[in-house]
Amino acid sequence: MEFKSFLIKYGEIGVKGKNRYLFENALMQQIKYALKRCDGEFTVHKAEGRVYVDAMGEFDHDEVIDNLKTVFGISGICPMTFAEDEGFDRLKEFTVDYMRRVYPDIKAGTTFKVYARRSNKRYPLDSMELNAKLGEAILEAIPALKVDVHTPDITLYVEVREKIYVYSEIIPGPGGMPVGTGGKAMLLLSGGIDSPVAGYMIAKRGVKIDAVYFHAPPYTSERAKQKVVDLAKKVSRYAGPVYLHVVNFTDIQLAIYEKCPQDELTIIMRRYMMRIAEIIAKETGCLGLITGESIGQVASQTLASLAVTNEVCTLPVFRPCIGMDKLEIVAVSEKIDTYETSILPYEDCCTIFVAKHPVTKPSPEIIRKHEHNLDGVIDGLLETALNTKETIVVSVEK
Amino acid sequence: MEIYLDNSATTRAYPEVVDIIQKTMLEDYGNPSSMHMKGVNAEEYIKTAKEQIAYTLKCKPDNILFTSGGTESDNTALIGAAAAAARRGKHIITTQIEHPAVLETCEYLSKSGYEITYLPVDKEGVVRLDKLKEAIREDTVILSVMHTNNEIGALQPIEEIGEILKELNPDTLFHVDAVQGYGKARINPKKSGIDLMSVSGHKLHGPKGVGFLYMSDRVRLRPILYGGGQQKGLRSGTENVPGIAGMGEAIRITYEHIDEDVRRLRELKEYAVGRLACIENVKVNGYNNGESAPHIISLSVKDVRAEVMLHALEARGIYVSSGSACATNKPAISATLKAIGLDKSLLDSTIRISMSVYTTKEEMEYAIDSIEEETKELRRFVRR
Numbered sequence: 001m002e003f004k005s006f007l008i009k010y011g012e013i014g015v016k017g018k019n020r021y022l023f024e025n026a027l028m029q030q031i032k033y034a035l036k037r038c039d040g041e042f043t044v045h046k047a048e049g050r051v052y053v054d055a056m057g058e059f060d061h062d063e064v065i066d067n068l069k070t071v072f073g074i075s076g077i078c079p080m081t082f083a084e085d086e087g088f089d090r091l092k093e094f095t096v097d098y099m100r101r102v103y104p105d106i107k108a109g110t111t112f113k114v115y116a117r118r119s120n121k122r123y124p125l126d127s128m129e130l131n132a133k134l135g136e137a138i139l140e141a142i143p144a145l146k147v148d149v150h151t152p153d154i155t156l157y158v159e160v161r162e163k164i165y166v167y168s169e170i171i172p173g174p175g176g177m178p179v180g181t182g183g184k185a186m187l188l189l190s191g192g193i194d195s196p197v198a199g200y201m202i203a204k205r206g207v208k209i210d211a212v213y214f215h216a217p218p219y220t221s222e223r224a225k226q227k228v229v230d231l232a233k234k235v236s237r238y239a240g241p242v243y244l245h246v247v248n249f250t251d252i253q254l255a256i257y258e259k260c261p262q263d264e265l266t267i268i269m270r271r272y273m274m275r276i277a278e279i280i281a282k283e284t285g286c287l288g289l290i291t292g293e294s295i296g297q298v299a300s301q302t303l304a305s306l307a308v309t310n311e312v313c314t315l316p317v318f319r320p321c322i323g324m325d326k327l328e329i330v331a332v333s334e335k336i337d338t339y340e341t342s343i344l345p346y347e348d349c350c351t352i353f354v355a356k357h358p359v360t361k362p363s364p365e366i367i368r369k370h371e372h373n374l375d376g377v378i379d380g381l382l383e384t385a386l387n388t389k390e391t392i393v394v395s396v397e398k
Numbered sequence: 399m400e401i402y403l404d405n406s407a408t409t410r411a412y413p414e415v416v417d418i419i420q421k422t423m424l425e426d427y428g429n430p431s432s433m434h435m436k437g438v439n440a441e442e443y444i445k446t447a448k449e450q451i452a453y454t455l456k457c458k459p460d461n462i463l464f465t466s467g468g469t470e471s472d473n474t475a476l477i478g479a480a481a482a483a484a485r486r487g488k489h490i491i492t493t494q495i496e497h498p499a500v501l502e503t504c505e506y507l508s509k510s511g512y513e514i515t516y517l518p519v520d521k522e523g524v525v526r527l528d529k530l531k532e533a534i535r536e537d538t539v540i541l542s543v544m545h546t547n548n549e550i551g552a553l554q555p556i557e558e559i560g561e562i563l564k565e566l567n568p569d570t571l572f573h574v575d576a577v578q579g580y581g582k583a584r585i586n587p588k589k590s591g592i593d594l595m596s597v598s599g600h601k602l603h604g605p606k607g608v609g610f611l612y613m614s615d616r617v618r619l620r621p622i623l624y625g626g627g628q629q630k631g632l633r634s635g636t637e638n639v640p641g642i643a644g645m646g647e648a649i650r651i652t653y654e655h656i657d658e659d660v661r662r663l664r665e666l667k668e669y670a671v672g673r674l675a676c677i678e679n680v681k682v683n684g685y686n687n688g689e690s691a692p693h694i695i696s697l698s699v700k701d702v703r704a705e706v707m708l709h710a711l712e713a714r715g716i717y718v719s720s721g722s723a724c725a726t727n728k729p730a731i732s733a734t735l736k737a738i739g740l741d742k743s744l745l746d747s748t749i750r751i752s753m754s755v756y757t758t759k760e761e762m763e764y765a766i767d768s769i770e771e772e773t774k775e776l777r778r779f780v781r782r
Binding site for chain 1: 705706707708709710711712713776778779
């Protein structure tokens with residue numbers, strides 16, 4: 001059976017009242033973005049409160065499904081066929097034909113039910129009658145099948161609208177909300193496992209993602225930077241095009257190294273990263289920061305450390321991995337295909353000068369005091385870092 | 399400014415090489431197995447390349463088997479010869495400092511029932527001949543020793559090893575990985591008792607993806623690739639005519655002025671090593687009083703990670719490598735550096751400079767100046 005059409009089911013956005021059209025339009029835009037990566041031509045259209053994708057010619061079914069699965073807001077993808085309304089006898093033939101073609105090797109005893117709905121209330125049969133009569137016709141034509149209205153193996157959906165739509169498979173989508181409906185936030189992307197996952201999770205709630213990466217040549221290499229670009233690209237499969245800001249952090253890091261206590265180096269460094277990220281975030285209209293932090297994972301992610309890094313920001317900081325175990329984060333990174341890239345062994349700027357025993361319970365007062373050691377140099381260094389930042393637009397299109 | 403000092407990783411092609419490759423792709427693009435004139439023309443390039451190589455090795459063109467490069471040559475030599483000699487014995491000897499193309503192939507063979515002896519080296523990276531003598535047995539089928547170590551440039555006493563082998567077990571096949579040595583030394587396989595020798599095209603200003611395996615007349619190999627029966631069935635697959643022609647040309651040019659080039663490279667190396675020895679916290683590895691490869695210099699900078707030094711030099715336009723470029727996609731600690739007993743703290747702080755015919759004195763002066771300055775600068779920020 002060749003499906004030329006997909007019914008897109010969306011969950012939460014159905015309940016958004018007067019804003020509904022905004023959500024639907026965003027969903028359609030994201031679907032179009034995902035389909036750009038697929039061979040073939042498609043139209044995406046909205047009708048009677050539903051979104052449909054129609055293929056205009058040859059296409060790769062699996063490729064389309066894989067890419068639709070990256071569109072947040074989709075709760076289900078139904079490969080579907082349709083027919084013109086040419087009377088009930090014709091519909092009977094059509095549904096029987098559908099069952100024969102989609103389930104050619106059906107095992108005896110397989111159960112099914114017909115689930116008909118009609119929005120075209122002028123249709124001569126109502127839903128109950130359609131269920132009964134189409135079920136009967138199918139049973140007659142394919143004796144191997146049995147009816148089970150409670151837990152059938154196959155549910156055949158028949159929707160009577162302008163045309164008649166038939167489908168029986170609902171492929172789960174990623175859920176969430178269409179990207180672009182929830183504003184924009186700035187992701188601190190390091191090259192590790194956690195931050196791409198954090199970006200993915202926030203994007204899932206409809207938030208557009210920009211990212212900042214701290215580059216520290218010669219301590220971190222071009223390959224480390226390329227790795228981050230690659231990760232941003234993977235996140236952009238879900239989040240749409242990502243503006244990746246690359247900030248040269250070397251001089252700030254060296255200044256901290258020279259002037260601050262060794263065991264506070266990482267925490268002070270993190271504070272400057274947050275400060276820089278926030279400045280860029282505000283400049284670019286982001287409403288929050290996103291990090292991949294998870295409580296207790298490393299010294300800079302204890303509650304005390306998080307509090308000390310958090311206090312330099314006025315924007316909200318979203319930490320979607322905060323309560324996740326490493327293995328749970330890894331599982332998501334494998335699902336979104338960032339894991340293999342994340343574990344490439346290039347040093348990132350968080351690890352180069354790390355102390356053997358960094359503080360785990362920093363006191364905000366002491367950290368603030370030691371940061372004053374940087375007075376006189378740090379403003380200039382921050383300004384240079386911001387002025388020399390490089391912005392790369394990362395997206396996945398064919 | 400661009401100063402390329404990573405010639406043991408790969409080299410820039412000679413312009414003549416590019417010309418001949420273009421010709422084989424645009425004009426003489428036939429399949430050498432085709433019956434028609436286009437095929438004959440293509441085959442001509444292969445014959446010429448074989449002759450060019452044979453001339454440098456004082457051997458017959460028939461002794462040359464074309465491959466996809468050093469790795470395939472090593473694999474063919476070890477797996478092919480081991481399989482052909484399996485009835486005589488299953489013992490192979492090699493060294494601890496071989497390239498992964500040899501070490502990993504031996505690892506594979508050890509899983510298929512072969513016993514492998516890994517010979518140690520002295521602190522200059524030269525194989526211990528006393529240990530070699532102890533290791534040779536009646537069932538030793540292959541001895542594989544590299545000509546020039548890729549990481550520190552240590553030269554192995556190939557002729558002497560050939561003699562020892564002839565004396566203790568003349569049936570053992572002698573394989574030499576000459577990927578770093580060929581083109582930087584005159585090698586005479588017959589005189590040195592070499593039966594198999596691996597060479598790669600792109601290390602001597604030829605193209606990547608092509609190499610050859612020298613095979614003495616007595617060598618019997620079981621192929622590792624099967625198909626259309628090209629190269630007497632030893633290596634099926636349409637010959638890489640552009641690569642082979644390009645490599646042949648590169649070899650011809652290289653050997654035209656090899657003595658002069660080697661002399662000049664030695665002078666540059668002496669200059670560099672002399673200056674590096676005076677820099678505080680810098681140590682040169684495997685120099686062996688000049689008895690080492692003319693083009694490779696290995697140096698360790700105390701407390702400065704190789705990767706950091708590499709990128710610092712890169713920012714100045716100088717390209718070097720950390721350890722061996724072949725091992726950088728999985729930064730395992732170098733087997734060679736461990737084998738020469740390098741201090742643990744220096745293992746991760748070792749870079750390699752490798753020169754070519756294009757390297758000038760000015761470039762080396764600038765490179766050493768830069769290393770000196772960066773050593774001072776980077777040591778300010780060592781991990782405390």
